[in-house]
Amino acid sequence: MLDPAAQEHWQRHGWLWLRAFLGDEAARDLGVWTDEIAAWPEVPGRWMRYYERGGDAAAKMLARIENFVPYHERLAALFTGPRVLGLLADCVGEPVVLFKDKINFKLPGGAGFAPHQDAPAYVDFGIDHHVTLMPPVDAFTADNGCLELARDARARVFLPQNPDGTLRAGVMDALDVVPILARPGDVIVFDAWVPHRSGPNHSSAPRRSFYLTFNPSSAGDRRAAYYERKRECFPPEYERVPGVDYAARGRQFNLGNPFD
Numbered sequence: 001m002l003d004p005a006a007q008e009h010w011q012r013h014g015w016l017w018l019r020a021f022l023g024d025e026a027a028r029d030l031g032v033w034t035d036e037i038a039a040w041p042e043v044p045g046r047w048m049r050y051y052e053r054g055g056d057a058a059a060k061m062l063a064r065i066e067n068f069v070p071y072h073e074r075l076a077a078l079f080t081g082p083r084v085l086g087l088l089a090d091c092v093g094e095p096v097v098l099f100k101d102k103i104n105f106k107l108p109g110g111a112g113f114a115p116h117q118d119a120p121a122y123v124d125f126g127i128d129h130h131v132t133l134m135p136p137v138d139a140f141t142a143d144n145g146c147l148e149l150a151r152d153a154r155a156r157v158f159l160p161q162n163p164d165g166t167l168r169a170g171v172m173d174a175l176d177v178v179p180i181l182a183r184p185g186d187v188i189v190f191d192a193w194v195p196h197r198s199g200p201n202h203s204s205a206p207r208r209s210f211y212l213t214f215n216p217s218s219a220g221d222r223r224a225a226y227y228e229r230k231r232e233c234f235p236p237e238y239e240r241v242p243g244v245d246y247a248a249r250g251r252q253f254n255l256g257n258p259f260d
């Protein structure tokens with residue numbers, strides 16, 4: 001599925017931006033499905049809704065929903081269908097299986113994400129290789145906090161980290177960082193070791209995006225193990241046990257995120 005230029009870009013940088021890969025119809029569907037999922041209520045034990053505080057209203061604001069694929073048949077068919085799995089298998093060099101899924105909402109006034117690699121958040125699950133497919137729901141702009149990816153930085157090494165797992169000051173600044181001004185219908189694919197960040201949403205409209213993270217099938221299906229542990233360490237607010245310090249317990253699961 002990848003032409004030689006895309007293959008070379010993937011090999012060198014560990015990420016790709018494929019314009020119009022999904023096309024207009026899927027882009028429209030993603031918008032509709034995002035609205036549907038955003039309207040789902042808080043139900044313990046099912047999808048996981050996370051909030052940030054701040055922004056224009058200084059109030060609780062939807063920031064992320066995770067683990068929705070098992071509850072949305074059409075969305076599951078798109079993201080675990082042959083076109084997406086074929087693309088990711090081409091990148092990884094073998095078939096892949098879904099590890100986790102999330103939507104970041106980044107509503108107006110929503111915070112950015114501190115520079116980080118994703119790999120440290122997944123290491124406890126026995127696999128050091130993950131790729132994320134990121135289809136934007138809204139057009140990414142510099143003003144609304146588009147994703148920013150480093151070039152020439154795909155090595156599987158832990159870059160110097162702060163205690164909270166984000167990259168130490170100066171690490172990202174020393175890299176060649178590209179703002180990805182992707183549009184609905186495009187996809188971005190990136191390896192979990194690639195350093196990335198994004199700014200706050202200064203615009204008056206949401207900057208929503210899906211993130212579907214996969215691992216090589218040969219490494220096994222670790223999705224259930226991941227979500228079981230995440231629910232223990234960093235559950236949504238409405239599943240929390242009073243008195244537990246989830247900021248400390250859930251640190252690994254909240255890496256670089258602006259969530260409570």
Ligand SMILES: O=C(O)CCC(=O)C(=O)O
Nearest residue numbers: 104113145146147197198
């Ligand atoms: O949505 C963004 O702007 C960046 C998200 C990100 O880096 C993450 O969720 O790990």
